[in-house]
Amino acid sequence: MNNRQGKSSSLSPESSPRSAAETPTQIKYCQQLAEWQDIFLDYLAAEKRLAANTIRSYYFDLTSFIDFFSTSHSRKSRVTSGILREYLTSCRQNNIASRSISRRISTLRSFFRFLVTERLISENPAAVLDLPRPGHTLPEVLTVAEVTRLLTDPEETTPLNLRNSAMLHLLYATGMRVSELVNMEIPAINLTSAYVRVLGKGSKERLIPFGKTAKEKINDYLRAGRPRLLKTRFSDFLFVTGRGKNMTRLRFWQIIRERALAAKISREISPHVLRHSFATHLLEHGADLRSVQMMLGHSDITTTQIYTHVDSRRLKALHQRFHPRG
Secondary structure, rough: OOOOOOOOOOHHHHHHHOOOOOOHHHHHHHHHHHHHHHHHHHHHHHOOOOOOOHHHHHHHHHHHHHHHHHHOOOOOOOOHHHHHHHHHHHHHHHOOHHHHHHHHHHHHHHHHHHHHHOOEEEEEOOOOOOOOOOOOOOOOOHHHHHHHOOOOOOOOOOHHHHEEEEEHHHHHHOOOOOOHOOOOHHEEEEEEOEEEEEEEEEHHEEEEEEEEHHHHHHHHHHHHHHHHHOOOOOOOOOOOOOOEEEEEEEHHHHHHHHHHHHHHOOOOOHHHHHHHHHHHHHHOOOOOHHHHHHHOOOHHHHHHHHHHHHHHHHHHHHHHHHHHOO
């Protein structure tokens, strides 16, 4: 990817002092890693069609390792499994979160596996790296009563309030990702049949139905909110700001926090909490796991199964509360 931003200057041979003992071959290998990084990221974008945010994560993970190698092992002419373990130890010593370390391991495994497949290297030094097996971290979920309070409209009917209400209702009604919500365009929504067409990770398309209430809120916004926000401007985006642009993820996160405070919801809340709540509430009311997987856009059903643990936790709490020997 030739237009990526923020590329570390430490990847160029001029950016860090080098010992006179280093050979041209060793200097060239540090440069080669950076070139292979570019090839790999181009492959993820062009062939795997991963989302820009996902590719950015790969970029930062690989840059972190290449910087480490260039600083600590620049005299080596290849990466070994021992060097990779040293790097991971360094990450732990620098208090990198375990989840971030797991992601870096996954990135390194994918990167070196790609290099072997492309015959750029003969052996995969990351093949011996094992992903840690953390326990399940249950997602934060709102109760139905909390969601009801969160979705209660403010007394004042303004274009912004109409937009925010439509966005919140649609997010909870569909469980889509916040990036999918803020980037949604007008043709993606079908109000007659009440479904949205979402282009998710890896450019995979899925259809998600939504209910009567969300449909009413979107109609109210399209009739009395969006035209007043756009004025004489034109936009393909469904949800627009006062400047006629689509909203950023950060701004929508701020809106949810403001609505949560108004609803007297004291715990931390984010757009993803509504996505978790959508999935959990569906399962609690009898939806099958496969359907929830399709609506969430998970490629692997094991990712969706985390919500069955949330449901099990609720059942256990009910059992302990009401069973004579709970």
